[in-house]
Amino acid sequence: MHKILGIAFLVLAVACGATYAQTTPAKKSLAEKLGYARDAKLVIVHADDLGMTHSVNAASIQGLESGLVTSASIMVPCPWFPEMADYAKTHPEADFGLHLTLTSERVFYRWGPVAPRDKVGSLVDPNGYFHLGWNETTHIDSREVEVELRAQMERALAMGVRPTHLDSHQYRLFENGKEIFQSVLRLGREYKLPVFVVRDWFAERPYLEASLDPGDLVVDHTVTMEPGVAPEKWADFYVKALENLQPGVTVFIIHLAFDDAEMRAATRERDTWGAAWRQRDFDFFSSERFRKLVREQNIKLVTWRQLAQAAR
């Protein structure tokens, strides 16, 4: 009997040990998994909207090649996607995700779905472009969302992009309910890619956390420029964010382009995320001031690829 109990305890102990062995690494922070201190400040400097215009591509590539921008994501439906696909193919070390896109928010320069238009009718306007925006009267079919996301993934792979992560143009996939969010999660799990999800969003949108599995990667914070900030306060905004950085992983979502003829024309109907806005982002994130702050604040610049490898 004692022997049997003894074996039972042994089995229990082994079972607990196995559980322990499995759960302990999960309790390690991403920073620790990357070999940093638990309270290290990790930052992904992430350029959005690649593929949108040549101006965005050129400025973002320059940012990436400076080493100060560590990651970026590409809009597959956009006309300049082939330029980025070519770059990604010839620069396999670069950290590119897919900036999954379901809107075409500019007026004079537009794009539409990758999937056949008649398969994703709820995503397009009467002229066949993605909607300018979504509002209460836009009825988005979440099954069509998934069809379009898969089409974007397939075109990216077919054209030689090997994405390191998935995120969402204009946060559409995160801010529009559980079903749409789960369609990008499914895609991420199927292709073994982390999806950009931020712990700070959970309070406002509980369905995000509720949809996640323990194996899903979650970053801690995000910083992005706000429309209210005056042009002359641009650098101050980022400096303050960098000086007040919390421990953990913070993703800076930035929008790079040059304030040139193409970009001015493409964004001329409004200033937000326009040509001058993006030039200011470029100027700050290629500045000596930013480089110095990274050093002074002991910030570790990381990539999505590193996070994904650490999380495995």
Added chain:
Amino acid sequence: MHKILGIAFLVLAVACGATYAQTTPAKKSLAEKLGYARDAKLVIVHADDLGMTHSVNAASIQGLESGLVTSASIMVPCPWFPEMADYAKTHPEADFGLHLTLTSERVFYRWGPVAPRDKVGSLVDPNGYFHLGWNETTHIDSREVEVELRAQMERALAMGVRPTHLDSHQYRLFENGKEIFQSVLRLGREYKLPVFVVRDWFAERPYLEASLDPGDLVVDHTVTMEPGVAPEKWADFYVKALENLQPGVTVFIIHLAFDDAEMRAATRERDTWGAAWRQRDFDFFSSERFRKLVREQNIKLVTWRQLAQAAR
């Protein structure tokens, strides 16, 4: 009997008279119908490829507004079509045709069909863009051509363009057999728009002439820059063409853009019809030299709208 014969002759004479009245105006040249001498030299200075890039749009609009470029045509499937549709809507006097497009010939910047992709499978490559080009292995379904042409027409109309004529990007609709040519002819007749057809092409492609009705408008000659011409001979090429102009209607097919960052990137895989090429076209057709030649050679600059009205 005499009376009956007399009536028969009268009927015959009226019938002949009616025929005569109908055919006589058809024998008048387009120049005469426009009030010019029979041997007048009429020229349409026609900018192609509007909508392709912002650079093309900006340079072409500048050309049109100078008065030296009289007409242009717009590529509906291209990303910058909305910019041109907006311009066309707010400048109803401008002479815009549709530059019906079935290819996406550049490498780093691409576009695809307006019709749902799965309805025009023979027109697209595996990534869903129009083919880079057509060759012996490209099997184009002429019914799908017509589906796509109608989709381009419908989007143009829906977005406010009121085209004055139809032509074809890269001459695809003229150089690929009777069935494809007849699809654009049908479209032109249905929407009462002249199709760009040149009498000088008939010898090489008899199906063009054979497909036409007496009511179809035909221009006499066309001039376009050739790939072999050295950059420093650009102006000479056009000057010679203008000095040797034949009587009748000559369409100068030109390609305007600025040699800027967007255009250089969009066309960087080859020089033909590239950024520098288009800047040279812009420079010549906005030059004092060209303006002077028009005056000296007594050239009448006309539009497709004028020709179509004269032909009615």
